[in-house]
Each structure stands twice: as C-alpha cells, then as structure tokens.
Amino acid sequence: MTRRSFLGEFEQMVMLAILQQGDRAFALEVRREIERSADRSVSRGAFYTTLERLERKGMVTWAEEVPRDEARSGPLRRFAVTDSGRRALRDSWNAVRTLARGLDDVLEEAQ
Template sequence: MVLLAILQRGEDANALEIRRELEESANRKVAKGAFYTTLNRLERKKYLSWTARTVGEGRSGLPQRHFKVTPQGVAELQKSRDALQNLWQGLDEVWEAR
C-alpha cells in the first residue's frame, strides 16, 4: 500500500504526504513507527528510493526525504496486482450468493 500511495501522491512525495494518503485511502490511522519501518524495508528491497531536499523555512530548514518508486517496485506492484486478480477470479458468483 505504501508504494501505491507514493504513486498516488506523485513521484516526489515526502513521508508526511504518503502517510496522509494512506490514512485517507484506507480510512484508518497509520502508526508512525510501523510506517517508517515499512519505508526502510521497502528501501532495503530497492522498491523505493529517496532524495533529501531542504524545503522552505519551516522546521529550521531541515531536509525532508522525498520518495519515488523504483522500476523494481513497479514490477513488484504488478506481480501483486496479478496475484490479487487471480484470487478474485470467479468470486463474483460467491459475492452475489451472499
């Protein structure tokens, strides 16, 4: 979901924007610790990359990390999407029966 949120926010999203996108899209709170752990794990797997940028005068001019999804991340998203589509095939009848 984090990779999808980055793509939704654009290729230049900072952590706060990504977390807000997740909370709005999933309609639930995202714990900071779990969120940053996930960002670090996705970076280790080379599914995302980031650049540090100093933005405006706020926060004493501290740099923010801006994230983008790597080609490996896009490939992994496609594999996940394909797997979900395979799992959903044939379930329309099940949903209609309920």
C-alpha cells in the same frame, strides 16, 4: 531460493500511495493518503519502518528536497518507487486480481 520478494500488504499500500502522489511524495502526505484510502490510522513506527525496509529492498528511493532559504527541521525527503518496486507491485497485484476474478458479488454479499 526465495527468488520471490513478495510484498506484504502494507508495503503495497505504501508504494501505491507514493505513486498516487506522483512519485515525488513527502512522507507525511503518503501516510495521510493511506489513512484516507484505507480508512484506518497508521502509526509513525509502522510507517517509517516499512518505508525503510522497502528502501533496503530497493523498491523505493528518496531524494533530499532542497530546503527553501528558511531553516528547515529534519530531513525533507521525497520518495519514489523504483522500477523494481513497480514490477513487484504489479506482480502481486495481478496475482490477487486473478484470484479475485469473478468474485465481486460473493464478496459484496457479506455484511
């Protein structure tokens, strides 16, 4: 039945980064946010593919930014996480957090 639309880890990161940006996030900024926080590079392909999948699942939406009077190249979209996305995110987050409870020390002792 697969009622559980579980999120992959990268999907979670993308959504969290959008939320960090205040829910009206430009793609580029979201991507930078992830690279900064997770301390790794994110290829364009990985990023946009994930964004598109999230959109198809109804976890993320976007609105075209009204272009300023000067000509703008390409679409300028602002992304937001839907309620459904928030719910999924919260569930995943809670599940992992529950399992991680009390293990901080154990994890930190790794080199």
